[in-house]
Amino acid sequence: MKPEFFTLLRSPAIWLVLAFAATMPLWLPPYYLGIGVLTLIYIAMALSWNIVGGLGGQISLAHSLFLGVGAVFTSALLLKFGINMWVGMLISAALAAIMGVGIAWVDFRFKLGHLSFALITLAFAEIGELVVLGWDFLGGASGLYLPSDKGDLLAFQFGGAKGYFWLALVIAAGCFLVNFAIINSPLGYYLRAIRDNENAAQAVGVALLRNKAIAMAISAALTAIIGTAYARYVAFVDPYLFASPAVVIEVVLIATIGGLGTPFGPMVAALLLVPFGELIRGNFGGVAPGLHYLVYGVLIVVVILSMPRGLVPRIMDVMARRRAS
Amino acid sequence: MPVEHSQPILSVKGVSKRFGGLMAVSEVGFDVAKGEILAIIGPNGAGKTTLFGLISGFIRPDMGSVRLKGHEIVGMAPHKIVRMGLTRSFQIVQVFADMTVLEAVTAAALVRKPMREAVRKAEEVLERIGLSAIRNESPASLSLQDKKMLEVAKCVATDPELILLDEVMAGLTLAEAELPLAIIRDLRDSGITFVMVEHVMPIVMKTADRLLVLNFGQKIADAPPAEILSNQAVRDAYFGEEMPHA
Numbered sequence: 029m030k031p032e033f034f035t036l037l038r039s040p041a042i043w044l045v046l047a048f049a050a051t052m053p054l055w056l057p058p059y060y061l062g063i064g065v066l067t068l069i070y071i072a073m074a075l076s077w078n079i080v081g082g083l084g085g086q087i088s089l090a091h092s093l094f095l096g097v098g099a100v101f102t103s104a105l106l107l108k109f110g111i112n113m114w115v116g117m118l119i120s121a122a123l124a125a126i127m128g129v130g131i132a133w134v135d136f137r138f139k140l141g142h143l144s145f146a147l148i149t150l151a152f153a154e155i156g157e158l159v160v161l162g163w164d165f166l167g168g169a170s171g172l173y174l175p176s177d178k179g180d181l182l183a184f185q186f187g188g189a190k191g192y193f194w195l196a197l198v199i200a201a202g203c204f205l206v207n208f209a210i211i212n213s214p215l216g217y218y219l220r221a222i223r224d225n226e227n228a229a230q231a232v233g234v235a236l237l238r239n240k241a242i243a244m245a246i247s248a249a250l251t252a253i254i255g256t257a258y259a260r261y262v263a264f265v266d267p268y269l270f271a272s273p274a275v276v277i278e279v280v281l282i283a284t285i286g287g288l289g290t291p292f293g294p295m296v297a298a299l300l301l302v303p304f305g306e307l308i309r310g311n312f313g314g315v316a317p318g319l320h321y322l323v324y325g326v327l328i329v330v331v332i333l334s335m336p337r338g339l340v341p342r343i344m345d346v347m348a349r350r351r352a353s
Numbered sequence: 354m355p356v357e358h359s360q361p362i363l364s365v366k367g368v369s370k371r372f373g374g375l376m377a378v379s380e381v382g383f384d385v386a387k388g389e390i391l392a393i394i395g396p397n398g399a400g401k402t403t404l405f406g407l408i409s410g411f412i413r414p415d416m417g418s419v420r421l422k423g424h425e426i427v428g429m430a431p432h433k434i435v436r437m438g439l440t441r442s443f444q445i446v447q448v449f450a451d452m453t454v455l456e457a458v459t460a461a462a463l464v465r466k467p468m469r470e471a472v473r474k475a476e477e478v479l480e481r482i483g484l485s486a487i488r489n490e491s492p493a494s495l496s497l498q499d500k501k502m503l504e505v506a507k508c509v510a511t512d513p514e515l516i517l518l519d520e521v522m523a524g525l526t527l528a529e530a531e532l533p534l535a536i537i538r539d540l541r542d543s544g545i546t547f548v549m550v551e552h553v554m555p556i557v558m559k560t561a562d563r564l565l566v567l568n569f570g571q572k573i574a575d576a577p578p579a580e581i582l583s584n585q586a587v588r589d590a591y592f593g594e595e596m597p598h599a
Contacts, residue, residue: 030469030472031469212468214463214468217459217460220449220451220452220456220460221449221452221457221460224449224450224451224452225447225448225450227411227443228443228447228448229449230411230431230435231411231431231440231441231442231443231447231507232435232440232460232461232464232510232511233435233436233461233464233511234432235430235432235433289451
């Protein structure tokens, strides 16, 4: 591990931001607290996707499978077999990791290019949605209703928006730390080398399959954990939310607008766009449903044309230039 | 440096590769002794780069054997071959565009060393190759000469025993080639063996201990530079009527 990782851990700024965020449930009105929970969940999703999409350069649309496993499968285990959601979450994280390794193997075995990888993973995601919609065990098209939340932590119940805000904050902070740890470790170097040039990476001893599989497994397991937390928060496991590629496409757009490769890009973009999208939806949802998607669409066009590496790398470049001059 | 005549570090035997109707490499065989600089020459399309791909594991031969330090490496993944001590550069420079020069060389050093030691190793290699001043630059912004030296630096950072260099001096003037040549000789003196594909004949003649000539995928000569100059088959295939000036 590079010393930069430990420097971050010792940075008072990070702990101050976390401490400030942790106080938010104490003073935010309920409506905004709900937006806060959703924002943290999207930050976590964008960060866990960034391990594969940003660091590894592989535009995976299969992450809805992992989100679905965490949300739908864990809920089904609870409702059909009475398996505690903590245990179910771990089972789902392991299952998602195995599925991620399988996808990495398909990519390696068939030498998929970037476009083929995106299309194949989209196909996996669509198949996953069809399986959920057609299988009663997973709730089918009508979804699954989780038991009411009584605040029993041992049963993975966090007792309302405050509790879920803190849970989502811990998960988002964990995803950030995992990203930062990977960037400062050999795996981060290997993934960036693979992303930039697979042949050159192999020529300096980087194992393609092993590193892609590790990245996919970590990313998939984190996404499944987020899926369980998100499902328990909304209490209704809607297959059109948790098993549909739509959420992941939204996450990909957010991460791309923010800038891939560092943890800050996806995090800052989610921090700005999710509350913005929710406020648009809250205020204009009745007259213009889906307006926030239009906003994302316009933003991604603007960002790609004006700052192809994304918002945060662009801001960092400008700051570096100012420091130099 | 005297060439050792014990077991060859690399032994290629009867290697062939066909792409559709084209026999790119046909039953090529040769040995490379430890500490030697072997240059592979031949007209465009002679199969030189394909041969590098076959040796380094990027292309699987249809038949034949490649042994590194006595171990068969046909069918092994390229990264495993690197771990055994053989690395390569590419004819078309393959940079890690989103890394700095130091990060790119660190990625290579990680093959054998943990994180902090790899960074130190990368810094040492950049110093040795003369790229320290541009360690924080993006490889994409470098001059052609620096990009080629970065390729060499990445190879060296993996602690190899044998480096395959694919036209690292192509596009450089003779004056510009002096620096890479000096570095290659220095590395050879420290025990690294080189097999290089090169087109610039004065450089080849000055540097190589031995020349292997390919034409239409076949080996037509394998001898010291002075003998190659007088080889009629080579003159016909490669030089035409014009003799190179060594």
